[in-house]
Amino acid sequence: MHKFIHKLIDRLPLDFRILYRQFLLRVVDLEALSIQADVVGFLGQFAGVLIMLSLIHSLVTYIGFWVFSAPAEHLAFCWHMEHYLISTTMLVIGLITVVSWDATFPDRRDVMVLSPLPVAPHTILLAKMAASAAVSGLAILALNVASGVILPLLLGVQPGPAWGFIQSLAAYWFTVVAASAFLYCSVLTIQGFTSLVLPRRIFLRLSAFLQLAAFGLFLGVYFAQPLLTDPVSLADPRNHWVLASSPSYWFFALFNQLNGSWPAQFSWLASRAWIALGLAVTGAASSLLLCYIHTMKKTVEEPDLVPGAGGLHCLSSFGNSLQTAVALFSIRSLTRSRQHRVAFAFYLAFVFGLALSLLRGEMAAAAYSPVSMDLLISTFLMMFFAVAGLRNVFSLPISLTANWVLRTTQLRPSEDYVAATRRSLLLLAVVPVWLLSFALSLRFRPIPHVAVHLAVLALLGCILAELCLIGFYKVPFTCSYLPGKANIQLIFWGFIIVMIAFVVPAAQFELSALTVPLKAAFMLSALGALFWALWIFNRHRAKSAVIYFEEIPDQVITTLGLSA
Amino acid sequence: MLELRNVSKRFSGIPAVDDVSFSARPGEVTGYLGPNGSGKSTTMKMITGLIERSAGHILFEGKPIEGDLIAYKRHMGYVPEEPYLYTHLSGAEYLTMVAQLRDLPARQSGARVDGMLRLFSLHDDRHASISGYSKGMRQKVLLIAALMHNPQLILLDEPFSGLDVASSLVLRSLIQELAARGKVVLFSSHELDTVERICSRVVILHHGKLVADDSIERLRSLMELPTLEQIFSQLAVEQDTESMARQIADLIHA
Numbered sequence: 001m002h003k004f005i006h007k008l009i010d011r012l013p014l015d016f017r018i019l020y021r022q023f024l025l026r027v028v029d030l031e032a033l034s035i036q037a038d039v040v041g042f043l044g045q046f047a048g049v050l051i052m053l054s055l056i057h058s059l060v061t062y063i064g065f066w067v068f069s070a071p072a073e074h075l076a077f078c079w080h081m082e083h084y085l086i087s088t089t090m091l092v093i094g095l096i097t098v099v100s101w102d103a104t105f106p107d108r109r110d111v112m113v114l115s116p117l118p119v120a121p122h123t124i125l126l127a128k129m130a131a132s133a134a135v136s137g138l139a140i141l142a143l144n145v146a147s148g149v150i151l152p153l154l155l156g157v158q159p160g161p162a163w164g165f166i167q168s169l170a171a172y173w174f175t176v177v178a179a180s181a182f183l184y185c186s187v188l189t190i191q192g193f194t195s196l197v198l199p200r201r202i203f204l205r206l207s208a209f210l211q212l213a214a215f216g217l218f219l220g221v222y223f224a225q226p227l228l229t230d231p232v233s234l235a236d237p238r239n240h241w242v243l244a245s246s247p248s249y250w251f252f253a254l255f256n257q258l259n260g261s262w263p264a265q266f267s268w269l270a271s272r273a274w275i276a277l278g279l280a281v282t283g284a285a286s287s288l289l290l291c292y293i294h295t296m297k298k299t300v301e302e303p304d305l306v307p308g309a310g311g312l313h314c315l316s317s318f319g320n321s322l323q324t325a326v327a328l329f330s331i332r333s334l335t336r337s338r339q340h341r342v343a344f345a346f347y348l349a350f351v352f353g354l355a356l357s358l359l360r361g362e363m364a365a366a367a368y369s370p371v372s373m374d375l376l377i378s379t380f381l382m383m384f385f386a387v388a389g390l391r392n393v394f395s396l397p398i399s400l401t402a403n404w405v406l407r408t409t410q411l412r413p414s415e416d417y418v419a420a421t422r423r424s425l426l427l428l429a430v431v432p433v434w435l436l437s438f439a440l441s442l443r444f445r446p447i448p449h450v451a452v453h454l455a456v457l458a459l460l461g462c463i464l465a466e467l468c469l470i471g472f473y474k475v476p477f478t479c480s481y482l483p484g485k486a487n488i489q490l491i492f493w494g495f496i497i498v499m500i501a502f503v504v505p506a507a508q509f510e511l512s513a514l515t516v517p518l519k520a521a522f523m524l525s526a527l528g529a530l531f532w533a534l535w536i537f538n539r540h541r542a543k544s545a546v547i548y549f550e551e552i553p554d555q556v557i558t559t560l561g562l563s564a
Numbered sequence: 565m566l567e568l569r570n571v572s573k574r575f576s577g578i579p580a581v582d583d584v585s586f587s588a589r590p591g592e593v594t595g596y597l598g599p600n601g602s603g604k605s606t607t608m609k610m611i612t613g614l615i616e617r618s619a620g621h622i623l624f625e626g627k628p629i630e631g632d633l634i635a636y637k638r639h640m641g642y643v644p645e646e647p648y649l650y651t652h653l654s655g656a657e658y659l660t661m662v663a664q665l666r667d668l669p670a671r672q673s674g675a676r677v678d679g680m681l682r683l684f685s686l687h688d689d690r691h692a693s694i695s696g697y698s699k700g701m702r703q704k705v706l707l708i709a710a711l712m713h714n715p716q717l718i719l720l721d722e723p724f725s726g727l728d729v730a731s732s733l734v735l736r737s738l739i740q741e742l743a744a745r746g747k748v749v750l751f752s753s754h755e756l757d758t759v760e761r762i763c764s765r766v767v768i769l770h771h772g773k774l775v776a777d778d779s780i781e782r783l784r785s786l787m788e789l790p791t792l793e794q795i796f797s798q799l800a801v802e803q804d805t806e807s808m809a810r811q812i813a814d815l816i817h818a
Contacts (some may be wrong), residue, residue, distance in 0.1 A: 229812050325664035328657070329650075336652040336693075401648040404711065408612050408642050409665040 009087055018276055019127035022136055041362050050092070052493070057147035061320060065154045068380070072230075078155065079422065083254055085147055087222060087248035090349025092242060093140050093180040094218035097187045099212045099236050100135065103520035104128050105195065105291055121276040121292045129288075132184070140180055148172055155259065157397040165324050171258035180249040182277045187214060192287025196294060207340065215345045218351065221246070223353035224360065242534035243269060250276060309382050322412060326420035326475060327427055333477045334428065338479065340393055351382045359440060371453060371514060375444055376507035379437040379453070383430070383461050383498060390429040391468035394421070394476035403478050403549045414473060415542035420467055422538075424476055431460030449514045452524070456510060459527040464532035473545040480550050566611065566717055571620030580606045584660060585622070587751045588765075593743045595780075596752040598769035599800050603654040605645045606782055608721045609768070622637070624717060634776045638666075641715035643723045645689050647702035651695035655705050657696050658694060660811075662691050662709045673712060680708040684731070693698075698725030705736070711742075718742060720751045723781040729763045736762055760792040770800040 007336055036299035061081050068077040106114075106124060112410060152172045156165025190210065195203045202203065228239050243249045253269035256262035262270065318327035334340050362369040369375075397403075410417075437457055441450045513519040566588040573581040581603040588594035598604045609615045611622055613633055622629050629636045650658060656677070665674035679735050681687040684704040692701065703726045720739070736806065740762050743749045753759055759766065760780060768776040776783060776799055780792055789795050797805075 321664040321667050321670070325661045329653075329661060332653060333658065398652065399648070399650045401646070402650045403649075404612075404614055404642075404644055404648065406664060406665065407614055408637060408640065409662060411637055411665070411667060413634075 001412065011124065016123050016127050016130075019114075019119070019124060020130050020134075023128050023131035024544050047138060047142040050139060051145055053088075054143050054146040056152035057081075057088075059153050061147060061154065066386075072298045075564070076230040078498070079252070079256075080227065081151060083227075083229045083248060083252040085144070086175060086251050086255060087225075088127065089140060090119065090178045090179050090183055090248055090251070091218055093136055093188075094183050094214070095149055095346065096136055096139055097219065098186050098211055098215045099346075100132060101191075101338065101342070102207065104288065110161065115319065125288060125292050130220055133230070136180055136184060140176055144173070144176055146158050148176065152178065155261075168259050171255055171439050174258060175251050175255035178231050178254065178273070178277050179247070180477055182247060182251070182273075182280045183218075185280035186276075189280060189283030192284065192291050196287065196290055204348060210387060211342065212345050215342070219353040220356060221248075223357040230239070231263070244272070247273075247276060263410060272395050304364070311531060320416075320418070321418040322416055323423045326417070327424045330424040330428060330476045334393070340396055344389060344393045345397060346387050348394070351385050351389075352434075355379075355382055355436070355440060362438075362443055363462055365443075369450040371441075371446075371511070373442050373507050373511060375441065376453065377503055379433075379440070380460065380503050380507060382437065383457060383464060386429040386433045387425065387461060387464040387468055388495070390425060391472070394425075394472075395479065395481060397480055398477045400478075400480055400549075401492065405479055406475055407549065410547065414545045414547050415539060417475060417547050418473065418538065418542035418545070420472075420477055421472065422465060425465045425468060426462070430458070430465055434458055434461060452514055452520050453510065455524055459524065459531055460530045463527065463534060465530065466538055470541075472541065473547050475547065478549055565623075567621075567623040567626075568607070568611070569621045570625070570760060571607070571611060572618045573603070573615065575619045576747070579772050581604060581610070581617075581769075583776050584769065584772075586767045586774065586777045587619075588748050590746045590748050591743055591800055592765060593739055593749045593751055593763045594765040595763035596750055596769070597754075597756070597766055597796060597800070602769040602800065604769055605721055608645075608719055608750075608752060611719060612640065613637065631654040631662065637717040638713070641710035641713065641717070642719045643703075643706045643710045643721060645721040645725075646700060647706055647726070649694050649705060650703055652693065653708070654693055654747075655681065655697065655701070656690035657751065658705060659708055659712065663712060666713050668713055676712050677708065681710065682707060698729055700731065700785060702726055704731065717748045718750070720749065720753075723751070724753060724755055732758075739810045750778060754792075756793045756796055766792070768796065769797050775799045 014091070015356070054066060064077045064081065068074045106121075106128075109123065152168035153165055153167040191207065194206060196211065198206065225248070226242060228234055228236075228243060228249065233239055234243065242294075248267050248275035253262060253266055255274035257270040288525070318324045336342055355378050358374045362372065362374065386466045434454070434457055438454060441454060444450050510523065568587070569585050571581060571584045572579060584603075584607060586594075596604055597609070606615070610617045611629075613629065613636070624636055650661075653661065659677045659681070660673070662816075663670075663677060666673075668676075675768065678687070681690050684703060684707070685703055686708075689697070689701065690705070694705065697705070703723065707723060710720075718739075723735060723739075727735060736758060739749055740750060743764075751759070751763060763780065765779050766783065767774065776795070780787070783795050784790065785794050787798065789798065
């Protein structure tokens with residue numbers, strides 16, 4: 001099999017193979033990585049997270065399938081899992097599409113490097129598409145590797161024809177691939193036609209907003225859309241517009257139609273999936289073709305120098321000059337670099353998604369709501385995601401080769417640099433989440449409870465910022481990234497466990513403390529003391545720390561230090 | 565005065581700079597010459613503190629630079645060989661950031677940056693992203709960043725790279741003017757004609773070793789050669805350049 005695949009690959013044109021490999025590697029920004037980075041290992045870790053998710057999904061599916069034995073419950077559970085798996089696949093593909101936003105279109109670098117070479121535009125197009133398809137295909141495969149077999153297997157063992165399993169399996173995999181293709185092609189269509197219609201300069205600016213909007217939309221829809229996976233909800237006329245406008249329900253219907261298990265009265269939903277898929281594929285194909293004919297020329301003709309506005313000069317004070325320099329550098333890197341913007345948007349979208357899903361009821365209510373577990377948990381999680389997310393994004397470098405300027409102008413002790421990083425973390429994560437929580441809490445009463453919770457949240461934000469600064473002796477965005485040093489699997493699952501183990505009990509404790517003033521005072525004092533202790537600890541350690549710009553892998557061999 | 569004493573740098577055991585000693589004095593422009601890979605930029609990076617040296621000492625004003633690296637960096641301005649900048653910032657933003665990192669008073673640095681942007685003809689494009697700047701414009705940004713704090717020690721690694729004729733002439737005069745005002749200027753370049761015009765002394769490096777350290781006048785008389793180019797060719801160029809050019813043309817033709 002291996003030989004056969006290699007033979008097949010060898011039959012492809014050489015220029016296609018070379019370009020495909022280059023474009024595939026661009027999924028990870030190689031310029032941002034440490035020299036000693038292991039890209040394959042890094043991608044393997046991501047695939048590992050998806051495979052682990054798939055195993056969990058399949059376990060839940062297997063247990064639920066046998067636990068919910070009553071016919072109505074059984075049907076609702078099966079439909080719920082089918083919809084959940086399809087919508088989760090769509091979300092992952094949507095996020096990949098947003099992360100590799102412009103990857104399918106030729107950028108200025110491609111045009112300048114490849115135009116003088118005898119490479120046909122269609123080869124570039126095909127290589128780019130093949131690279132994007134390979135990454136998406138890997139994600140679909142990893143995310144469904146276990147659940148994509150268990151679910152069809154369970155559906156296939158139900159009374160019916162002997163080839164039920166094969167039909168379910170084919171229907172499932174066709175559906176997840178079709179749903180992914182629909183999302184991918186829809187994004188390409190919007191991008192392609194926007195780039196054709198608008199001048200390139202305006203398109204590039206608009207593209208950044210479109211990218212963030214797509215991010216918010218995918219996560220917002222995933223978290224906020226109501227669950228309508230039982231016959232009663234599907235038939236309710238009040239839910240018609242939700243079903244008609246939600247692609248995950250169209251493809252859920254498509255799966256059941258292909259599986260032969262779908263009531264005829266809802267076949268209009270499956271028809272929508274077919275139509276949407278056809279339109280998206282046609283739109284993407286035509287916009288891509290037109291782009292490769294027109295946009296490549298436009299890219300070259302675009303002037304090098306684009307006049308800019310004054311920027312943030314009027315707002316340019318965030319403490320002393322070093323803190324201002326680091327804060328402004330962080331803000332500009334976050335807003336102007338696609339990679340950093342997307343990475344931070346991922347966490348922000350999660351923050352909004354969580355808030356939307358947990359506080360949907362309270363926000364829609366006409367009257368004020370009492371301070372609830374939902375408010376406490378959602379705001380705690382928002383703070384967690386925003387601070388931890390920004391800390392992770394700070395680790396992604398920008399223009400590593402330009403770091404020499406920071407090293408030659410390092411005129412202050414390292415504790416000042418740590419203080420500047422702390423200021424940026426507070427400014428860009430803690431303050432915005434606190435303000436958002438403040439806005440959300442306007443719908444809650446009584447006011448003293450809300451005030452105490454906001455104070456707790458502010459202290460929690462400061463504590464999280466201090467925790468993130470432990471060992472983080474670098475200027476944001478300036479240290480090379482070493483995938484593998486931070487074990488993504490370990491961090492991902494560790495974070496989930498800590499959140500479940502900490503957030504729910506903490507929210508329960510706070511809710512009980514809100515009604516007892518003494519308990520509330522103790523809680524605030526304890527948090528204040530913890531923050532103060534962490535601040536002192538970080539300040540003390542920072543005094544002897546060295547600001548570093550290059551991640552170095554941990555020593556595999558540990559010396560005993562016995563030699564003189 | 566900047567003084568290098570027996571400075572060496574090895575990369576994985578391979579010497580890039582081998583036992584180099586020389587000094588650059590205030591009021592003089594010291595030319596630092598050598599073919600590609602001779603160790604010029606490595607020396608410059610050791611002087612700036614960007615890379616550690618394997619052996620030897622670097623002294624500024626008679627004190628080892630590592631004694632008080634922060635104070636040393638306050639007095640140093642550096643233009644690197646390659647115009648690596650944060651390209652997502654505009655020219656004005658980059659220079660303001662450097663001024664803030666150098667802890668210059670906002671009003672003073674603002675006036676200086678603005679004035680230098682005007683003098684280097686960058687003022688109209690100061691708010692444009694550096695990613696759109698030409699190589700010459702980037703070089704000008706580097707020069708402004710290196711000089712804005714009025715450094716005592718100026719390290720210039722190929723400062724003329726990408727500059728147009730007018731800007732090159734301005735820079736040539738500027739380097740001489742700065743030296744005349746008592747600055748220590750160490751200037752590395754491949755443009756021997758320019759070096760000959762502005763440098764009082766030259767240090768020539770070949771395969772990481774020092775092969776000449778003297779005034780241009782003395783080198784001329786010692787080696788009985790009329791130009792710096794001929795001196796340099798004799799000391800640091802091993803190949804027969806014409807024969808090599810012929811071989812390349814033959815190879816393309818084959």
